[in-house]
Amino acid sequence: MRSLKSGKKIIGVLVVVAIGQVIGWGTVGLLAVVGRQVAADLGMDISAVFAGNSIFYVATGLSAPVLAKAFIRFGARRVMIAGTFVAAPGFVLLSSSTGPASFFAAWVILGTAGSATLATATYILLNEIAGRRRAIGALMLVTGLASSVFWPTTSFLSDAMGWRGTCLVYAGLMVLVCLPLYAFGLPRRTERKEDVGSLGLPGEPHIVRKSTFYLIVSATVLCAFVTFGFGATMIELLKAEGLSPTQAVTFGSMLGVIQVSARGLDFLGGGRWDGITTALIAASTLVVAILLLMIGGGSHWMIATFILLYGLGSGALAVARATIPLVFYDNAEFAKATSRIALPLNLISAASPPILVGLLSNFGSNALLGFGMLCASAALLMLYWLSRHRPPIRRIAAS
Structure with missing residues (x-):
């Protein structure tokens, strides 16, 4: 009851x-x-x-x-x-x-x-x-x-x-x-019992190193740079890949539904894996999506595949950004860590669209895609390191 x-x-x-x-x-x-x-x-x-x-x-x-x-x-x-x-x-x-x-x-x-x-x-x-x-x-x-x-x-x-x-x-x-x-x-x-003693047993709090926090921030910010920046420049990027304005809008309009679908899939399986696992899969998907667009030569099928994979990856990363700190922090520390992460995250959200638009306008789509690939790959490596250094006993509330 x-x-x-x-x-x-x-x-x-x-x-x-x-x-x-x-x-x-x-x-x-x-x-x-x-x-x-x-x-x-x-x-x-x-x-x-x-x-x-x-x-x-x-x-x-x-x-x-x-x-x-x-x-x-x-x-x-x-x-x-x-x-x-x-x-x-x-x-x-x-x-x-x-x-x-x-x-x-x-x-x-x-x-x-x-x-x-x-x-x-x-x-x-x-x-x-x-x-x-x-x-x-x-x-x-x-x-x-x-x-x-x-x-x-x-x-x-x-x-x-x-x-x-x-x-x-x-x-x-x-x-x-x-x-x-x-x-x-x-x-x-109200204070919950599981707040006592964060990630481990009661009275045995897990201490998160500063280096781990900085790694969480770096991986989160790099992923956000790619997803926010690509989202803002998507129509212009698709035009640069050879689509007409109407086609670019048609292909780009599929993103919202795909991203929400990715969040739904993560929600359905949210009790079986944590935010780091979601982020690893999503970042890998982004890398593959960008690579396919780079080698696709403007093929409509390749562009459609890119839209599908990018939408799934970016949609899942939106959830992962919010839930990765749950793997490492208890209730009060989660509030503190999430607030601190919000500063660079929002700054990069503001900066990424003009940076990527500048790359696209001055150097072409390959420059934008190459830089996006570099950022996504670096984030993937950081997420892998985080996955290897999870706390030995995860918080009950994280699942």
Whole structure:
């Protein structure tokens, strides 16, 4: 009976967090739909407008280490509630922007709020409450659909009331939907028995070396560089490989479904392997995918195979990035480590698209693919080393 109640509690938490994350990621992704409207209205270059996304990731990354102590002291629920209070004024400021200064300031506020409410915050919350890797996998399975829900929503709203009105609607969603969900739908943090004595037996905590942490960071950042960068440049890369614009969009549009499918497969098997195993398989898949595109000579079949393998690898890596620390850290240390990893992860998310676009524009697709292959291969070697140095007894909560 107790396990049944616990299962219902976890499902309830997942529903609440999933709704909040779909709203959170969907609303901050509005520039993909209204970017040109914003550029015309504010008299800004389109590339400067899309730099708002980069500022968002930088602000999120810089805020993460600062929030680490708050996550440990107050718990993720309280931090997420506070972050929602911050997000609403960010959308209000965005809606009233008159030029670059106020526009970029709004994205700084939204990035700070994102650090408290999105991705890292939810991983910490689920580890506090559920303590299961599969809970994180289940959440990511749903949140992968944020753009599918909110791109058409943003398009409808912007047609009806303009991009400024859309931002005000999204500010209202923060206050009227997300805030009550987090305040009343999430349980308060309680200490779990398995938190005593982290990765080994009670009273025998596993000490993670600094070198291991740096290796986790390096492997995570390199994988993110490839997946974020390739995702942002995918259409242009496919054009450079010989596809027409229409064909490039058609092939590229398959990525979302494939990535969500990969997350689903990892979720179904999440109790049988850990995040490092997922990352090893996914990184290997990325290396093979890039290699096939390099030698494919523009063949449509080879490009389709690349899309399939890249989608599976990048989708699985999204889960692995969140769950690798569970292999090494207990509850409080997981919050600290995840917050510290978020800084370089978000910085690379902001930097990778312009770097890879520059390589593609100046040196061609082979330069981009070669550099991506180098990064993915280096990450694969680091992940292999991590797999050889797992703790002798894994935490119960990691499975």
